[in-house]
Amino acid sequence: METVFNSGLVAIGGFTVLFYFLKFSWKFWCGVRVYVLSEYWKTDLRKYGQWAVVTGATSGIGRAYADELAKRGLDILLISRSEEKLHTVAREIERLHGRKTRVIQADFTEGHAIYPAIAEGLHNLDIGILVNNVGMNYVGTLRFFLDVSSAEKRITDVINCNILSVTQMTRLVLPHMVEKGKGLIINVSSEAASHPQPLLTLYTATKIFVTYFSRCLNTEYSSQGVTVQCVAPFTVSTNMTQNMTVNAFVKSAPDYAYEALNTVGHSSHTSGCLSHALQHVALNIFFPGWLRLSPFCVRQMEKICNRRREHYDNIQEGELTIKKKQP
Ligand SMILES: NC(=O)c1ccc[n+]([C@@H]2O[C@H](COP(=O)([O-])OP(=O)(O)OC[C@H]3O[C@@H](n4cnc5c(N)ncnc54)[C@H](OP(=O)(O)O)[C@@H]3O)[C@@H](O)[C@H]2O)c1
Ligand SMILES: *[C@@H]1O[C@H](CO)[C@@H](O)[C@H](O)[C@H]1NC(C)=O
Ligand SMILES: *[C@@H]1O[C@H](CO)[C@@H](O)[C@H](O)[C@H]1NC(C)=O
Numbered sequence: 001m002e003t004v005f006n007s008g009l010v011a012i013g014g015f016t017v018l019f020y021f022l023k024f025s026w027k028f029w030c031g032v033r034v035y036v037l038s039e040y041w042k043t044d045l046r047k048y049g050q051w052a053v054v055t056g057a058t059s060g061i062g063r064a065y066a067d068e069l070a071k072r073g074l075d076i077l078l079i080s081r082s083e084e085k086l087h088t089v090a091r092e093i094e095r096l097h098g099r100k101t102r103v104i105q106a107d108f109t110e111g112h113a114i115y116p117a118i119a120e121g122l123h124n125l126d127i128g129i130l131v132n133n134v135g136m137n138y139v140g141t142l143r144f145f146l147d148v149s150s151a152e153k154r155i156t157d158v159i160n161c162n163i164l165s166v167t168q169m170t171r172l173v174l175p176h177m178v179e180k181g182k183g184l185i186i187n188v189s190s191e192a193a194s195h196p197q198p199l200l201t202l203y204t205a206t207k208i209f210v211t212y213f214s215r216c217l218n219t220e221y222s223s224q225g226v227t228v229q230c231v232a233p234f235t236v237s238t239n240m241t242q243n244m245t246v247n248a249f250v251k252s253a254p255d256y257a258y259e260a261l262n263t264v265g266h267s268s269h270t271s272g273c274l275s276h277a278l279q280h281v282a283l284n285i286f287f288p289g290w291l292r293l294s295p296f297c298v299r300q301m302e303k304i305c306n307r308r309r310e311h312y313d314n315i316q317e318g319e320l321t322i323k324k325k326q327p
């Protein structure tokens with residue numbers, strides 16, 4: 001009886017070890033393929049169509065995507081708020097990569113009203129790739145949901161910019177892609193969406209919308225030749241992140257876009273680059289969802305952000321006194 005019991009245990013133990021061994025080997029292989037081999041095994045992005053549309057294309061990650069896509073042989077349609085920045089970036093792309101460009105000026109916080117004009121601008125173009133990049137923070141730092149000025153406007157802006165933009169832009173380009181039987185839609189989500197994150201409440205909630213939307217859409221339309229990829233960057237040095245210094249953890253936007261575009265065809269949901277993928281794994285182990293949601297953790301984060309806010313308010317007051325002195 002005891003020996004049967006023991007060999008039963010050994011068998012269970014053996015299967016468990018084998019299961020985890022196979023699971024981790026598979027994950028490791030996927031990681032190597034997506035983040036290392038993809039550099040030598042790139043998907044030809046021109047196969048999707050002639051034009052790539054990038055929202056929020058004049059700075060940061062969006063601009064880097066626009067540059068990299070032009071380098072890989074696509075014509076670029078840029079969308080963002082500032083007409084002036086749009087023309088500067090468009091000229092730069094034409095000069096550097098010799099591709100055609102078009103621009104559409106639109107403010108995604110304005111909601112439904114802007115999409116007829118965008119549809120007009122996209123009309124008759126062979127659009128192969130859409131990069132849904134535009135996105136904004138609720139506030140610059142960690143804050144309680146109610147702890148912002150003009151919350152009503154802010155909430156509408158964030159939802160229009162982060163959620164409505166993705167769904168409406170997808171609606172505009174998807175029919176043509178389905179008709180052709182090919183297309184690529186890239187949605188820029190965020191690492192912040194991998195777990196619910198208190199004090200970034202609205203931002204993480206909008207980004208998880210993007211993640212789920214992309215992943216489900218990918219399943220719905222992959223059989224019709226349309227690939228939907230969701231990229232979830234960690235920290236990229238851009239205007240949004242106060243131009244942080246680039247290091248092993250923080251990517252520059254051009255490096256990020258280069259690596260992230262290599263992963264197309266290899267992964268439909270990715271951190272975009274090796275450094276961010278490793279940070280994602282580490283964070284899942286050392287800062288799991290239950291810890292983020294614990295009252296203890298929220299209290300600690302609140303302390304940190306109060307300290308930062310004092311610092312920030314001091315700076316603002318400093319600026320004010322300087323301004324007052326000037327005249
Ligand atoms: N940077 C990071 O570490 C990081 C990490 C995770 C996720 N993300 C996500 O990556 C995306 C891009 O972030 P980023 O860091 O590159 O930001 P960024 O440097 O601030 O660039 C934002 C771009 O979007 C345009 N834009 C902003 N608001 C707009 C609006 N209401 N309507 C139209 N265009 C608008 C801006 O141009 P105009 O000023 O001309 O409009 C600019 O081209 C966002 O979705 C963000 O959530 C970033
Ligand atoms: C992501 O891509 C899919 C694919 O078309 C698109 O439908 C969706 O609106 C995009 N946005 C987000 C946030 O996932
Ligand atoms: C950076 O952000 C500030 C404030 O959000 C904005 O006024 C400025 O134009 C941005 N700069 C660039 C290069 O996008």
Ligand SMILES: *[C@@H]1O[C@H](CO)[C@@H](O)[C@H](O)[C@H]1NC(C)=O
Nearest residue numbers: 059238239240241242243244
């Ligand atoms: C980041 O750098 C850009 C260009 O170098 C500059 O226009 C922008 O104002 C900087 N943003 C911040 C927040 O320092």
